[in-house]
Amino acid sequence: MAESKKKSVPPSALHKLPAGTSESQGPLTDLLSPEEMEKLSALQIVDLIVGKLPPRHPSILDMVYLRERVAGLEEMNYQAREAIEKLDAIVEKLRSPAFRVGTFLMPIESDKAHVCISGTDYVCRIDPQIPLSSLQVGQRVLCNEAFAVVQGLGFDRNGPIVRVDELLSDGRLRIGQETGLMPLVLQRSSLLAKEKLRPGLEVRLDVNQRVALEVVGVGKRVERSLETVTELPWGAIGGQDEAVQAIRDTIELPILHRDLFKRFEHSVPKGFLLYGPPGCGKTLLGKATAYNLRQQIKTHTGVDRPEFFLHVKGPEILNMWVGESERQVRDLFAQCRERASEGALAFLFVDEAESILGTRRAGRYHSILSTLVPMFCTEMDGLEPLQNVVVILASNRADLIDPAILRPGRIDRKIKVRRPDQAGSQRIYEIYLRESLPLAEPKTDLAAAVAQAQFARTPENQFLEVVYRSGKKDILHRGDLASGAIIAAIVERAKSLAIKRSIETKMPTTLTREDLLKAFESEYAENDLFPSTDLTEDWLKLTDFDPDNVVKLGPVKPRKNESLGAGIV
Numbered sequence: 001m002a003e004s005k006k007k008s009v010p011p012s013a014l015h016k017l018p019a020g021t022s023e024s025q026g027p028l029t030d031l032l033s034p035e036e037m038e039k040l041s042a043l044q045i046v047d048l049i050v051g052k053l054p055p056r057h058p059s060i061l062d063m064v065y066l067r068e069r070v071a072g073l074e075e076m077n078y079q080a081r082e083a084i085e086k087l088d089a090i091v092e093k094l095r096s097p098a099f100r101v102g103t104f105l106m107p108i109e110s111d112k113a114h115v116c117i118s119g120t121d122y123v124c125r126i127d128p129q130i131p132l133s134s135l136q137v138g139q140r141v142l143c144n145e146a147f148a149v150v151q152g153l154g155f156d157r158n159g160p161i162v163r164v165d166e167l168l169s170d171g172r173l174r175i176g177q178e179t180g181l182m183p184l185v186l187q188r189s190s191l192l193a194k195e196k197l198r199p200g201l202e203v204r205l206d207v208n209q210r211v212a213l214e215v216v217g218v219g220k221r222v223e224r225s226l227e228t229v230t231e232l233p234w235g236a237i238g239g240q241d242e243a244v245q246a247i248r249d250t251i252e253l254p255i256l257h258r259d260l261f262k263r264f265e266h267s268v269p270k271g272f273l274l275y276g277p278p279g280c281g282k283t284l285l286g287k288a289t290a291y292n293l294r295q296q297i298k299t300h301t302g303v304d305r306p307e308f309f310l311h312v313k314g315p316e317i318l319n320m321w322v323g324e325s326e327r328q329v330r331d332l333f334a335q336c337r338e339r340a341s342e343g344a345l346a347f348l349f350v351d352e353a354e355s356i357l358g359t360r361r362a363g364r365y366h367s368i369l370s371t372l373v374p375m376f377c378t379e380m381d382g383l384e385p386l387q388n389v390v391v392i393l394a395s396n397r398a399d400l401i402d403p404a405i406l407r408p409g410r411i412d413r414k415i416k417v418r419r420p421d422q423a424g425s426q427r428i429y430e431i432y433l434r435e436s437l438p439l440a441e442p443k444t445d446l447a448a449a450v451a452q453a454q455f456a457r458t459p460e461n462q463f464l465e466v467v468y469r470s471g472k473k474d475i476l477h478r479g480d481l482a483s484g485a486i487i488a489a490i491v492e493r494a495k496s497l498a499i500k501r502s503i504e505t506k507m508p509t510t511l512t513r514e515d516l517l518k519a520f521e522s523e524y525a526e527n528d529l530f531p532s533t534d535l536t537e538d539w540l541k542l543t544d545f546d547p548d549n550v551v552k553l554g555p556v557k558p559r560k561n562e563s564l565g566a567g568i569v
């Protein structure tokens, strides 16, 4: 540093050297004590020596040169020392222990605070430089080695999400156990102090799970429950005898003859999968299972166990929030277990199950599926077979359901729900053409007539054209696409035709064969169960064809039924 060059000889040393001293004077060590010599820098010593030389002494120029060199060395020394000091400070900093981050819970006196660090509570001193008023409940604070609060860090941006179960009178929140924790009581952060909260809302907690920081969602509980299933004896379902028998064997027998099954060590499933085309009664069969089981148990044991039927659609569970879908599934099982423990017969019916329990699906929901399937399996494994909860899955595409779900001990019974054939369709017509209705003919005759028309292999009934990969073509007739839903809708249309006629003629009328036939025509022409597009993909969903074998599947053109059906109803 430049300063070192200018450093002059200290006065205490100079005054010992008489003015105008000459070369006759003795060495400096005689003039100054060893301590004084020690205090002098090399540059100062050079200056003293020069001062002792007589004017114009030949060595003066050498001494000036020496002085320059010494000054340079001193400067270098000085800079090296400074650099070492800086490095020392850095090393010191790097070797010091990490700061801890805690959640500020509340102030205690003006210089102390209640802080939670890694789940443990501390009363920490606050650095006097931090005004207490600048710290807010729920925010993060930096604590040093002595656990003193040395800095405020603002609010955490991450943390678990939980649903508020109850508001306590003092404003604190009680939350449930969906995070796998015991139920907790939490305080609100300063951010939520004045917020209007209500049970069901979802809030985000600080990482220590002591304070509710912010509201993140309305907390939609997937709840499409039918507390009581309406009267639905097996006889109210037509054309599904095989499926009904399979369900009864799977569910009713093991429950009604528990001891027998135990004696034979016969494995009992925890539920079953219903698969088949839409509108053919999968949901109906699910509800009927619940209704009939309750009746059977009542008859056998005299105990009436109310049924709890939780009906959810797979796509409703998919949620863009990470972890939310899993929470919903856990919640569904929790609801069922809760009700079962209260003595109910609990059913979890998952419609369109392939959307959440599917395999071979990439794309948007892939990451959700990869966690949902194992989670669903874990929940299933936690159930006692048929003791408390019966899980029913329904799907149009059983081939897409992950095999892990369908392993023994989980849902290893797959029950096919077929499209009704002519006899089955006739039976369904009979179910909907109740005797209590004003019918023009006996219901069996009406049902037989319309079913026959529906299944006739006439050109008018040609409906879909299939082109197979082999090049072969096939025509599907309307009957090939019959379903319980279509039949129920045809009967409803026929009823409205009869009602209209009654209004127009001002005469009491009955439901006739013609009403049914007209309704049948228009139902196939306008039915919204059929896709409105020509897309093979959409039409494939209605059939059992293996998509790999079919090149094209679409409505027969021109649709014969258009001219017949238009403007009838």
Ligand code: ADP
Binding pocket: 236, 237, 238, 239, 240, 277, 278, 279, 280, 281, 282, 283, 284, 285, 394, 428, 431, 483, 484, 485, 486, 488
């Ligand atoms: P899926 O779940 O297979 O799509 P649903 O069970 O929801 O079909 O059926 C829709 C409606 O169609 C039912 O509410 C019922 O009115 C009628 N339905 C379907 N299949 C039958 C059937 N086999 N017997 C009587 N009605 C049926």
